[in-house]
Amino acid sequence: xxxxxxxxxxxxxxxxxxxxxxxxxxxxxxxxxxxxxxxxxxxxxxxxxxxxxxxxxxxxxxxxxxxxxxxxxxxxxxxxxxxxxxxxxxxxxxxxxxxxxxxxxxxxxxxxxxxxxxxxxxxxxxxxxxxxxxxxxxxxxxxxxxxxxxxxxxxxxxxxxxxxxxxxxxxxxxxxxxxxxxxxxxxxxxxxxxxxxxxxxxxxxxxxxxxxxxxxxxxxxxxxxxxxxxxxxxxxxxxxxxxxxx
Amino acid sequence: xxxxxxxxxxxxxxxxxxxxxxxxxxxxxxxxxxxxxxxxxxxxxxxxxxxxxxxxxxxxxxxxxxxxxxxxxxxxxxxxxxxxxxxxxxxxxxxxxxxxxxxxxxxxxxxxxxxxxxxxxxxxxxxxxxxxxxxxxxxxxxxxxxxxxxxxxxxxxxxxxxxxxxxxxxxxxxxxxxxxxxxxxxxxxxxxxxxxxxxxxxxxxxxxxxxxxxxxxxxxxxxxxxxxxxxxxxxxxxxxxxxxxxxxxxxxxxxxxxxxxxxxxxxxxxxxxxxxxxxxxxxxxxxxxxxxxxxxxxxxxxxxxxxxxxxxxxxxxxxxxxxxxxxxxxxxxxxxxxxxxxxxxxxxxxxxxxxxxxxxxxxxxxxxxxxxxxxxxxxxxxxxxxxxxxxxxxxxxxxxxxxxxxxxxxxxxxxxxxxxxxxxxxxxxxxxxxxxxxxxxxxxxxxxxxxxxxxxxxxxxx
Numbered sequence: 001x002x003x004x005x006x007x008x009x010x011x012x013x014x015x016x017x018x019x020x021x022x023x024x025x026x027x028x029x030x031x032x033x034x035x036x037x038x039x040x041x042x043x044x045x046x047x048x049x050x051x052x053x054x055x056x057x058x059x060x061x062x063x064x065x066x067x068x069x070x071x072x073x074x075x076x077x078x079x080x081x082x083x084x085x086x087x088x089x090x091x092x093x094x095x096x097x098x099x100x101x102x103x104x105x106x107x108x109x110x111x112x113x114x115x116x117x118x119x120x121x122x123x124x125x126x127x128x129x130x131x132x133x134x135x136x137x138x139x140x141x142x143x144x145x146x147x148x149x150x151x152x153x154x155x156x157x158x159x160x161x162x163x164x165x166x167x168x169x170x171x172x173x174x175x176x177x178x179x180x181x182x183x184x185x186x187x188x189x190x191x192x193x194x195x196x197x198x199x200x201x202x203x204x205x206x207x208x209x210x211x212x213x214x215x216x217x218x219x220x221x222x223x224x225x226x227x228x229x230x231x232x233x234x235x236x237x238x239x240x241x242x243x244x245x246x
Numbered sequence: 247x248x249x250x251x252x253x254x255x256x257x258x259x260x261x262x263x264x265x266x267x268x269x270x271x272x273x274x275x276x277x278x279x280x281x282x283x284x285x286x287x288x289x290x291x292x293x294x295x296x297x298x299x300x301x302x303x304x305x306x307x308x309x310x311x312x313x314x315x316x317x318x319x320x321x322x323x324x325x326x327x328x329x330x331x332x333x334x335x336x337x338x339x340x341x342x343x344x345x346x347x348x349x350x351x352x353x354x355x356x357x358x359x360x361x362x363x364x365x366x367x368x369x370x371x372x373x374x375x376x377x378x379x380x381x382x383x384x385x386x387x388x389x390x391x392x393x394x395x396x397x398x399x400x401x402x403x404x405x406x407x408x409x410x411x412x413x414x415x416x417x418x419x420x421x422x423x424x425x426x427x428x429x430x431x432x433x434x435x436x437x438x439x440x441x442x443x444x445x446x447x448x449x450x451x452x453x454x455x456x457x458x459x460x461x462x463x464x465x466x467x468x469x470x471x472x473x474x475x476x477x478x479x480x481x482x483x484x485x486x487x488x489x490x491x492x493x494x495x496x497x498x499x500x501x502x503x504x505x506x507x508x509x510x511x512x513x514x515x516x517x518x519x520x521x522x523x524x525x526x527x528x529x530x531x532x533x534x535x536x537x538x539x540x541x542x543x544x545x546x547x548x549x550x551x552x553x554x555x556x557x558x559x560x561x562x563x564x565x566x567x568x569x570x571x572x573x574x575x576x577x578x579x580x581x582x583x584x585x586x587x588x589x590x591x592x593x594x595x596x597x598x599x600x601x602x603x604x605x606x607x608x609x610x611x612x613x614x615x616x617x618x619x620x621x622x623x624x625x626x627x628x629x630x631x632x633x634x635x636x637x638x639x640x641x642x643x644x645x646x647x648x649x650x651x652x653x654x655x656x657x658x659x660x661x662x663x664x665x666x667x668x669x670x671x672x673x674x675x676x677x678x679x680x681x682x683x684x685x686x687x688x689x690x691x692x693x694x695x696x697x698x699x700x701x702x703x704x705x706x707x708x
Contacts, residue, residue, distance in 0.1 A: 007691050011691065012655070012691040013658065013659060014659075014684040014686050016690055016694050019691035019695075020691065020694065023695075035695050037692065037695075037696070038648040040648055040651045041645040041651070045641065046638050048599065050622050050624060050634075051622075051625055051634075051639075051641075051642070052622050053622075054638045054641070054642035055642060055645075057642055057646035058645045061645075061646045133600035134601075137602070137604075137605060144605055145279065146557065146602055146605035147289060147605055148279075148282050148286075148288040149289060175559055178559065180597070180598030180600070181599075183597070184677065185676045185677060186248065187250070187251050187560070187595075187596065189255040189258055190251075190254050191598070192680035192681060193258055194559050194560075194598070195680075197268070197563075219684050220681065222682070223681030223682045224682075226682040227680060227681055
């Protein structure tokens, strides 16, 4: 199985450690992983700001880099959702269709494609899981609290198996953290307030570590926590899943 | 700074009220979750409701004419209003023909939309909103901040003060039961004096010509039964085919709105009372135009339950007035730009696009999808966001070229590491107002990868 690794722009620039954890984990799982060096971004920052036309060259660059793999895997639910949902703007060539169908968020890829849920992890910490909206509601990584359906969560399923882990319960299971891409800049006060509220929920319920499928949410929450000197760690789910003895 | 952003920031300044507002509406959302989970077929019901609405909208001319025919057979007078002004004129005409000057009205977002109250007041008509929340905001001369709980932005102390000043209640008595009894006494008098009663319409049933109004306070009934003339104002999208379809919506409406299984009163108005008159005004006011827009028409399915407001993390923290349109919250943000694109161009951006609104919507409107679509359409207009467009063009160039992207990343990371704090956290750094920037390392993933693998020509293989 030939895997293309997509490391979103902000992870590449600010959180290389998350990219490294993803790559190492995929290697441990015995996969043939390629990192196309000309890759940049999925185009979401522009499109969510209302400039999807200006994002087309970015989309095309993505397709150019990633259409030759069996699967494209990325440690970001939001970027993957954007590719699947909004690349309908491009002419639907075989390459575009393929990229939209085969690009997966990391947890989703492990659970749905590799059909694995026990990665032999040891993680003796109290962990709060922030369910990022685009992963949860867009990619359906879990059942969001609004829908009246059977409860499931692919992220929980992977983390629950970790030895020593204690996943804390939250007062509000899946409320948005307020990052929202350029929303965090266009509406900074509301965005920060949403983040503070989310952070307090995790702290109140005893989280030592806050994790998520998306580093963007964590970057926002961490930014607030550090400003207010809150004692809590922010760890991308790829880093936890990679802390194993495989 | 956009209008919504400014008003939202102002709302947040009163931290205690903002927290109360958020928690109260979150509680309503939780009640909705509980009520919905008591219905095992909830998700199928939503789908069915959505399909009934789409079907009806696709044949709205047939259903509206059928409705008109049935209502006329029942002795009802039907009026058609193409615009807000026409609605106001028609209602005024009916009032004048009956030599009336005292009017009571139960909740109707349509008449809010059309500005009926100020229109009639200018003509010297007394028009009293009889829903408690509506009456409160009418006394305060302000618009509703929520479509189901119009005075949710106010504390009981503020209402006590308002009632003391205007209805002569005891000073500083903010006991809700006491305040409700004051309102009741005040409103009962208005009901008894009224000559004309106006209501909104939740559903209009084509097969029998009935209009259905859902209230918790019974104020629509009190008005309609006491006044000799009754006028029901409805948008063209309120028509549904059959009584059996009504059952689907009644099961969804109150559960979505407040978490009740059904509103206290579900009133069916079919015929005029003996010696009385019953009028129905069917209003377009831009709805047929909206129906033509494939990307947006499904917003006409809305049954005005307000669930999208209660669940919206932005609405709960910014208050309804921050949306500066008659209908606030997510649904208001996709309806408003149809009315005036430039005035409301900020509203589709007043969202983190979390998608919770679309999931609670009982008729499955793709609300967050339309917010996204509006962002594209608004940005296309060259007069809007001129500066933003240029930034986006540059960003597009950077992010589509590997070389420029790598260089810009390097410069950014270098700056965060090496520049003094006072320079980085300047006034233009909006991110940094309440948040620290990420702790960056000297190397990007791409550089790390290159050094580890590419240099040896391994391309990712261990």
